[in-house]
Amino acid sequence: MAVRPAGRRRTAILGAAARLFAEHGYRGVSIDDLGRAVGTTGPALYRHFPGKQALLGEVLVDVSDRLAGRGRELVARAAGAEEALDALLRGHIAFALDEPALITVHDRELGNLTAADRRRVRRLQRGYVEQWVGVLAELRPGAPPAVLRAAVHAAFGLLNSTPHSRGELSRPQMAQLLLDMGRAALTVPAAPPS
């Protein structure tokens, strides 16, 4: 095949894995499927990865790492809490729209990881959530942290729903809609009595 740049095949495999895992689920994708998707046979994968589970692990650790890193960066760069929340929302929305497969795998396949990988991913996710919670705590000083954490998780559910409901909207329309909805949901005033 004579592909020069080291790791081209590797990254192709990771991309195919993310796409196929998102579409059919980890257990619904075979090694042969993965090989076929990158133009080889199944067992060729073992030249690049120790096994199927390691593949999933790499995908999940990578996306968690990117999200957490980006989150930290955006918050650090922002002038105030309001601006930081906006940046987090825009960043997450862009990610969800650009990489729907990664977002899907990220919140469905945690259970198929090695215990060690699961720990790593969980730690990264927790860090990312805490970025959001920290920003929200400034905007809603009265709210208890447990409420803010739950609110952030719910907002992720909203933002991550994109891959399952693309619909007829253009990308900018969808981005704007999610931004408005996410901001409204997260900055809703403290619960009035029902």
Added chain:
Amino acid sequence: MAVRPAGRRRTAILGAAARLFAEHGYRGVSIDDLGRAVGTTGPALYRHFPGKQALLGEVLVDVSDRLAGRGRELVARAAGAEEALDALLRGHIAFALDEPALITVHDRELGNLTAADRRRVRRLQRGYVEQWVGVLAELRPGAPPAVLRAAVHAAFGLLNSTPHSRGELSRPQMAQLLLDMGRAALTVPAAPPS
């Protein structure tokens, strides 16, 4: 076993299937797992259902049917659009909190259905979404239907995130939080220029 009421075992199997499919995914649950969960061996299931896929089909059609039916009923009973939206939100939230397994399976396992079952479930889901869209159209007369549909799907993502992020909140706290966030997200005014 001498269980009197016809269908006790049947409903027990369906309950176990929903729970196990939610936890491990359709493909991560074996017939033996299902049998064990209801106190029999695996093959005993075939006395009650033609196969594993039929089991999933029954679970998904049933939950879709209940949601759609409940939605129609709530909207019909409500006095106005505002009240109808509130009823839909409360109904959906109660369902998500009472039956997290059903909600989880409902939006993850569509791909493992028979083509016929998938059609039925899709039709029911569409009907449910249209209830929401109809109500929203009254509250936001200017908005195009495609936007409202996308907004409803996004709101479902928010409400259905419950099972994955129960956290430390009590049930009433979580219900109130989701109600506030959902209402805020759905009634946000038309997008201002960013």
Added chain:
DNA sequence: GAGGGGTGTTAATGCTCACTAACATCTGCG
């Protein structure tokens, strides 16, 4: 031009799993 690392192929191997067969048990009914 010989050797070696990197990458690929086809053919096992051994396990899991959905589903079926053959046989048991119980319960109610004539």
Added chain:
DNA sequence: CGCAGATGTTAGTGAGCATTAACACCCCTC
């Protein structure tokens, strides 16, 4: 009683699949 239907059980059976073995090729370097 005696039988029938409903419901279980244990042993196949055959397919799919992750992983490994054994072997081939290419390219780079000495």
